[in-house]
Amino acid sequence: MRYTEDQVVAEVRTLTVERLRAWVAEGWIVPATGETAISFTEIDVARVRLVCDLADEMAVGDEAIPVILSLIDQVHGLRGELKRLVSAIERQPEPVRASIRQEIAARD
Amino acid sequence: MAQNPYEILGVARDASQDEIRKAYRKLAKANHPDLNPGDAAATERFSEIASAYDILGDTEKRGRFDRGEIDATGAERPDPRYYREYADAPGGHPYASSAGYEDMGDMSDFFSEIFGARARAGGHPGGQQDGQTIRMRGQDVRYHLEIDFLEAVTGATRRVTMPDGKALDIAIPEGLRDGQTIRLKGQGGPGYGGGPAGDAFVEVSVRPHPRFTREGDDIVLVLPIALDEAVLGAKVEVPTTTGRVSMTIPKGASGGQTLRLRGKGVKTRGGGHGDQLVRLQVKMPETIDDELAAFMETWRESHRYDPRKGMGEGR
Numbered sequence: 368m369r370y371t372e373d374q375v376v377a378e379v380r381t382l383t384v385e386r387l388r389a390w391v392a393e394g395w396i397v398p399a400t401g402e403t404a405i406s407f408t409e410i411d412v413a414r415v416r417l418v419c420d421l422a423d424e425m426a427v428g429d430e431a432i433p434v435i436l437s438l439i440d441q442v443h444g445l446r447g448e449l450k451r452l453v454s455a456i457e458r459q460p461e462p463v464r465a466s467i468r469q470e471i472a473a474r475d
Numbered sequence: 476m477a478q479n480p481y482e483i484l485g486v487a488r489d490a491s492q493d494e495i496r497k498a499y500r501k502l503a504k505a506n507h508p509d510l511n512p513g514d515a516a517a518t519e520r521f522s523e524i525a526s527a528y529d530i531l532g533d534t535e536k537r538g539r540f541d542r543g544e545i546d547a548t549g550a551e552r553p554d555p556r557y558y559r560e561y562a563d564a565p566g567g568h569p570y571a572s573s574a575g576y577e578d579m580g581d582m583s584d585f586f587s588e589i590f591g592a593r594a595r596a597g598g599h600p601g602g603q604q605d606g607q608t609i610r611m612r613g614q615d616v617r618y619h620l621e622i623d624f625l626e627a628v629t630g631a632t633r634r635v636t637m638p639d640g641k642a643l644d645i646a647i648p649e650g651l652r653d654g655q656t657i658r659l660k661g662q663g664g665p666g667y668g669g670g671p672a673g674d675a676f677v678e679v680s681v682r683p684h685p686r687f688t689r690e691g692d693d694i695v696l697v698l699p700i701a702l703d704e705a706v707l708g709a710k711v712e713v714p715t716t717t718g719r720v721s722m723t724i725p726k727g728a729s730g731g732q733t734l735r736l737r738g739k740g741v742k743t744r745g746g747g748h749g750d751q752l753v754r755l756q757v758k759m760p761e762t763i764d765d766e767l768a769a770f771m772e773t774w775r776e777s778h779r780y781d782p783r784k785g786m787g788e789g790r
Contacts, residue, residue, distance in 0.1 A: 369619070369680060397569065399619035399678050400638040406619045408678065410569060413558040417509050424503050424525075437572070442512060443562040444571040 370407040378412055381419050390418060395436055480527035480540065480547055488541075492534060499528040512559040569617060569676055613673035614664035620645065620677055624684035627651045628694070628716045628741050637675065639664065645677055650692070650742035653681040687716060692749025693740045699758040700724055715739045715751050722753065730757040 376384050390396045391405075396415055398405040407415075414436075421427040421435060456467060481488055484498045502524045504510070511517040530536045530545070539545050562571065616638060622631065630649035636642050643662060651657075656678050663673025688695045694716055704711065708726035712719045715736065722736065732755045740749025760767070 397615075397617055399617035399676075401619040402621070402635070408569075409556065410558075410561040413556050413561055414570065417558040420503075420507060420509075425500055425507070436570075439509060439512075439558075440570050440572045443559070446512060446562060447571060 368409055370409075370412060371404065372407075375407050375412055375415060379416050379419055381423050382415060387415065390415070393433065395433060478523070478527075478547060480530050483523050483527035484531060486531070492532070495528070495531050499524065499532060503528075508557040509559050512562060518557065569615070610670040611667040612670045613666040615673040616663045616675050618675060618677045619680065621680045621682055622647060622651075623682050624687060624689075625716055627653070627679070627681045628687075628689075635677075637662075643675065647679065650744075651679060651681070653679075655679055686714065689741065690752070692743045694749070694751045695754065696751060697754045697756050699756045700728065702757060702759060705729070705755070705757045713751075713753055716741075724755070728755050728757075730755060 370378065372384060372387060376382050376387060387396070391398060395418055396407075396411055398407045398411055417439075418432060418436070421432055422429075427435065456464060459467075481490075484495060484502065486495050486498045490498075503521070506517050506520045506524060508514075508517045508521055527547075530540050530547070536545065540547070618635060618637060620633065620635060622633065626633075626647055628650065630651070631647045633645050633647060634642055635645060641662075643659065645657060645659070647657075656676050659675040659677065661672045662675035666672050686696055696714065698711075698713060700709070700711065703709075704724055705728045706726070708728070709724045710721055711724060713722045713736070717739070720736065720739070722734065724734070734753040734755065736751040736753060738748045739751035742748055
């Protein structure tokens with residue numbers, strides 16, 4: 368599912384087209400360029416909703432929003448890597464997993 | 476069951492609107508699902524908090540709740556999909572970033588080795604101080620491309636002009652799915668101070684085809700057949716994504732019956748091909764002439780059958 372600028376505005380309650388354009392200009396939201404127009408994915412819409420929540424519900428100021436977004440993006444990146452690491456460990460034979468568990472426990 | 480909104484926000488019945496707003500913001504910050512990506516219960520808590528504030532934050536609704544005109548759920552709306560739910564988006568998360576592991580000493584080599592290829596800056600390019608010069612990886616660019624159904628099935632090359640004016644040849648792999656992202660390494664914005672270029676992410680949508688649809692690796696085609704073809708069987712020409720082939724319709728074919736053309740589907744991940752599924756649709760002649768009607772009248776006298784046998788009684 369892809370969204371045009373107007374569809375995103377219709378989808379998110381507290382959004383206006385001016386706000387959306389400002390956020391795109393800031394680089395907080397990065398829509399894809401197309402042959403005729405820019406378009407948004409569901410990920411972009413969820414991110415727009417998050418920025419709305421931060422700005423409206425939590426009264427986070429414009430200067431703090433990129434800081435928060437950048438930290439959230441890093442957490443997502445790290446969690447993704449952690450997940451891949453854990454699933455790699457899960458596929459190891461039991462003795463290997465046991466020694467990893469011991470190592471971690473010994474350092475706690 | 477929905478709790479009392481005053482209890483959810485932890486405010487007194489006679490709290491001022493300002494106190495309610497402050498309590499709400501404090502709880503929202505602590506429980507927003509995107510700020511608690513690993514906490515499954517956060518969604519539920521946050522939506523409880525949000526619906527409590529929906530009522531108490533609005534003086535009119537608060538009054539109606541106090542007077543018992545609306546219950547604690549107020550007007551419920553479906554939960555939106557939170558940003559964190561896309562953290563594992565297939566084809567890569569366009570915003571996820573990894574700052575790298577250079578602070579981990581000897582382990583940094585190990586981590587770079589396994590994740591290095593994936594680690595990248597997202598929407599916000601990260602800088603790295605190297606003596607006096609700043610090395611910075613270039614910005615990733617996103618492009619949306621619409622292609623035809625058949626191009627996605629058979630693969631194609633498309634030349635597109637990126638936002639920065641650069642022309643790129645994009646190889647559409649055989650069997651591409653709608654919504655898939657093609658990543659072109661190093662084709663994004665240029666790096667600064669000798670830093671590497673960003674990547675180009677090409678998100679591909681597939682336009683529907685008037686006749687063919689896709690179910691996984693199979694191609695589905697609805698094929699109209701004539702009444703006599705259904706009764707007597709026939710050899711007919713069927714369009715496939717790679718040209719026409721001839722297919723045998725068995726004697727006594729029914730509408731809705733599916734025939735399979737092996738290997739005429741989409742290329743699978745394993746390297747094989749799916750099938751083309753041909754769904755038969757018996758099409759009556761435009762006018763039912765007297766001859767046909769008269770024949771059916773006599774035929775049904777001696778050959779009556781019940782196609783709805785086995786559907787049972789009632790619904």
